[in-house]
Amino acid sequence: MARVDCVNLSKRYGDALAVDNVNLTVEEGEFLVIVGPSGCGKTTTLRMIAGLESVSGGEILIDGQVVNKVEPRHRDIAMVFQNYALYPHKKVFDNIAYPLQLRRVAKEEIRRRVTETARLLGIEHLLERRIRQLSGGERQRVALGRAIVRQPRLFLMDEPLSNLDAQLRVQMRREIIHLQRQLHITTVYVTHDQVEAMTMGDRIVVMRNGLVQQIGDPVMIYQRPANQFVARFIGSPPMNLFDAYLEGDGGSLYLQTGFARYPVPPEIGSRLAANPKWDAGRLPVVCGVRAEEVGLTLGRARPGEVQGVVDLIEPLGSDNYISVALGKEMLLARARPDVAIRETAQVQVNLDLAHVHFFDPDGGASLLAA
Numbered sequence: 001m002a003r004v005d006c007v008n009l010s011k012r013y014g015d016a017l018a019v020d021n022v023n024l025t026v027e028e029g030e031f032l033v034i035v036g037p038s039g040c041g042k043t044t045t046l047r048m049i050a051g052l053e054s055v056s057g058g059e060i061l062i063d064g065q066v067v068n069k070v071e072p073r074h075r076d077i078a079m080v081f082q083n084y085a086l087y088p089h090k091k092v093f094d095n096i097a098y099p100l101q102l103r104r105v106a107k108e109e110i111r112r113r114v115t116e117t118a119r120l121l122g123i124e125h126l127l128e129r130r131i132r133q134l135s136g137g138e139r140q141r142v143a144l145g146r147a148i149v150r151q152p153r154l155f156l157m158d159e160p161l162s163n164l165d166a167q168l169r170v171q172m173r174r175e176i177i178h179l180q181r182q183l184h185i186t187t188v189y190v191t192h193d194q195v196e197a198m199t200m201g202d203r204i205v206v207m208r209n210g211l212v213q214q215i216g217d218p219v220m221i222y223q224r225p226a227n228q229f230v231a232r233f234i235g236s237p238p239m240n241l242f243d244a245y246l247e248g249d250g251g252s253l254y255l256q257t258g259f260a261r262y263p264v265p266p267e268i269g270s271r272l273a274a275n276p277k278w279d280a281g282r283l284p285v286v287c288g289v290r291a292e293e294v295g296l297t298l299g300r301a302r303p304g305e306v307q308g309v310v311d312l313i314e315p316l317g318s319d320n321y322i323s324v325a326l327g328k329e330m331l332l333a334r335a336r337p338d339v340a341i342r343e344t345a346q347v348q349v350n351l352d353l354a355h356v357h358f359f360d361p362d363g364g365a366s367l368l369a370a
């Protein structure tokens, strides 16, 4: 088990900053997930921790020791890649045994540890098969086996499940979580899949363009995204966003959207009122609301209520996604399929401002965070 610190970590390729001043800590025994869109610097960050990529700026510490100049094989790290990097013509046994053979571990000890690892992964019966005779999921288990067989102090995984079909991915996801909890090895796991990040991570690091956007536990990031990017990236379907502005009126605050005017509850209002960007009695904002927080009631709105028209229903089985036109805006709601709402139906739309996020239209930072 180890603790990892990245301090002002940067990687430059020519003029481009692939990793831009990243600061993060992986606690001992923690499962940390780095998530973000393609090209945001996830793999580069992981490869620098592994020592496979040189560092352009900053430091990497493992258990408090700067390892920038330490050779990969002396960092005591195991890495699992997307393409597994197994030896296709060798037997499963030899693939798992390889890191131990490299370290000249005694034959009997190798046999014992490979068998034990295979049992842990449920692939004991495959030890004599060759890699090319295995399914994708079986290969994935062998790759995991090779990584854990020598009990490294740090486990790095780069999109290890992306070659598997959806069902197998869910199964392997659970197996990796169980394995990590059982072995308690500090793990950094890279993915562009926000569902994997949410379900697997003790904590999540959201990256974009080489920059860390937010670090926190999954629920915190879901409930309190630090900015518009995180709000849209984490959660499915993505959060609804729409332009609005706040307006003071006789000591109270109101939110004026394209479809309604809402009084702002004082506990939110007092924090928004303190914003330095108020101009001529107005504060432009971008509002965000998750689909499950858009309440729909069948029927025509009464005066003071918000009228919408159902534009499209997308059934998912467990839920329906319901697109509702509100004047010029389109909001996506999520409802139980037993709700008797049909396309073209008139609905009342209920928003609770306690569940609305407020972002700065300029830069997208949350106006309520911090």
Ligand SMILES: Nc1ncnc2c1ncn2[C@@H]1O[C@H](COP(=O)(O)OP(=O)(O)OP(=O)(O)O)[C@@H](O)[C@H]1O
Residues within 6 Å of the ligand: 013, 017, 018, 036, 037, 038, 039, 040, 041, 042, 043, 044, 045, 192
């Ligand atoms: N060897 C290299 N030379 C030049 N640029 C590189 C090199 N490796 C990566 N980059 C660039 O650095 C940026 C970050 O790449 P990286 O592979 O870390 O992204 P990623 O987040 O892992 O993306 P993906 O989800 O597609 O794997 C990208 O813009 C990429 O083009």
Ligand SMILES: [Mg+2]
Residues within 6 Å of the ligand: 042, 043, 044, 158
């Ligand atoms: Mg990558």
